[in-house]
Amino acid sequence: MKALRILNLGAGGFIGSHLTQRLLAEGHVVTAVDLYSEKLSDCLEHPRLTFLGQDIRAQEWNLEELVEGSDMVIDLIAYANPGLYIRMPLEVFRLNFQENLKIAEACVRHDKRLIQFSTCEVYGRTAASLPHAALTDPEDPVHATFSEDGSEFILGPVNKHRWIYSSAKQLLERVVHAYGLEAGFRYTIIRPFNFLGPKIDFLPSDNQDGIPRVFSFFMDALLTGAPLQLVNGGRQRRCYSHIEDAVECIYRIVENRGGVCDREIFNIGSPFNEVSIRQMAEMMSEIYAQYFAEPGIPLPEIVEVDGNTFYGQGYEDSDRRIPDITKARTLLGWEPQWGVRELLEATMKYHVEEFRRKHGKAVGRVAR
Ligand code: UGA
Numbered sequence: 001m002k003a004l005r006i007l008n009l010g011a012g013g014f015i016g017s018h019l020t021q022r023l024l025a026e027g028h029v030v031t032a033v034d035l036y037s038e039k040l041s042d043c044l045e046h047p048r049l050t051f052l053g054q055d056i057r058a059q060e061w062n063l064e065e066l067v068e069g070s071d072m073v074i075d076l077i078a079y080a081n082p083g084l085y086i087r088m089p090l091e092v093f094r095l096n097f098q099e100n101l102k103i104a105e106a107c108v109r110h111d112k113r114l115i116q117f118s119t120c121e122v123y124g125r126t127a128a129s130l131p132h133a134a135l136t137d138p139e140d141p142v143h144a145t146f147s148e149d150g151s152e153f154i155l156g157p158v159n160k161h162r163w164i165y166s167s168a169k170q171l172l173e174r175v176v177h178a179y180g181l182e183a184g185f186r187y188t189i190i191r192p193f194n195f196l197g198p199k200i201d202f203l204p205s206d207n208q209d210g211i212p213r214v215f216s217f218f219m220d221a222l223l224t225g226a227p228l229q230l231v232n233g234g235r236q237r238r239c240y241s242h243i244e245d246a247v248e249c250i251y252r253i254v255e256n257r258g259g260v261c262d263r264e265i266f267n268i269g270s271p272f273n274e275v276s277i278r279q280m281a282e283m284m285s286e287i288y289a290q291y292f293a294e295p296g297i298p299l300p301e302i303v304e305v306d307g308n309t310f311y312g313q314g315y316e317d318s319d320r321r322i323p324d325i326t327k328a329r330t331l332l333g334w335e336p337q338w339g340v341r342e343l344l345e346a347t348m349k350y351h352v353e354e355f356r357r358k359h360g361k362a363v364g365r366v367a368r
Pocket of ligand 1: 080082120121192193194195213217218229230231232236238317318
């Protein structure tokens with residue numbers, strides 16, 4: 001593939017930073033835009049990387065010029081942590097829909113290919129979670145397996161404002177799709193299903209104000225001795241993917257051999273890595289005890305907490321979501337490699353080492 005000039009918006013986040021490393025390793029010229037550059041610290045000096053510390057919500061910034069000067073745009077900018085959907089729903093709508101739409105429309109104007117990150121949250125809840133579903137086998141994974149072009153979207157009522165994020169992303173997808181129909185816009189939409197790996201989010205003990213995703217809450221609890229809290233009993237299930245597998249798939253979408261990704265939506269996830277959140281808490285505790293715990297110090301307990309207490313009123317949850325990845329398999333020849341236990345071990349190892357480095361403690365016995 002010839003080297004491209006890639007405008008990577010949101011490059012300083014978890015997915016963006018790993019993707020930027022890969023794009024540079026493949027020989028591309030990257031303009032990375034983000035509020036923060038900490039996760040890019042390994043490559044900030046790279047000769048083919050330009051980092052712009054920019055809030056894309058600012059009135060005046062050179063979006064048009066940057067889009068015009070690139071061969072492809074990747075848009076990862078989002079508020080994607082559920083705690084924020086409850087705390088500041090309007091800002092979640094503004095950033096995830098209004099500001100992202102401006103980027104998509106600049107790509108339409110300048111006829112540039114866009115890779116738009118969306119979310120598996122667009123699918124919402126499963127049919128099996130509906131009170132009157134009357135399914136013969138509600139546990140059958142078929143009811144929780146979502147495909148890009150066939151599945152229904154099932155969201156809760158407006159007063160469950162968690163769904164504003166899902167709705168904003170859904171509307172953005174629909175508008176981008178419509179530009180494809182009416183203006184021949186070349187886009188690809190990606191729906192990530194719970195990626196994990198080094199640099200995911202942040203630990204709550206490091207950033208008292210932020211609300212990360214579940215891995216970071218559990219990791220923090222294990223490191224600081226606080227209880228691991230299971231929201232609504234931890235019955236909800238997720239499929240976790242290692243960021244390395246995810247970036248491999250995303251890069252194949254960047255390559256877009258034969259134009260197979262044009263005007264397509266891709267789920268990226270690992271259907272065989274399903275765990276309940278309770279199982280994840282137990283597995284992380286076991287791994288911590290095996291590799292990282294300091295001798296003689298007991299592991300923190302696992303407790304239950306109500307969703308409205310943990311997040312605030314208006315919380316509702318995706319009960320279960322399994323990606324159908326037939327499209328990525330057939331069009332891109334992609335297959336995820338990491339199992340759930342090994343990806344938790346590797347991600348925990350990174351975060352334990354980081355924590356102990358920052359806080360000046362020796363690193364315990366470590367996996368892989
Ligand atoms: C989030 C975003 O909403 C998605 O857009 C994104 O695609 C996804 O993360 C992702 O990482 O790919 P979600 O899986 O609900 O979705 O995010 P988490 O905050 O990690 O929550 C997972 C589950 O753990 C939820 O059921 C939540 O209630 C539960 N949880 C969270 C706990 O039981 N304890 C905690 O301390 C935190």
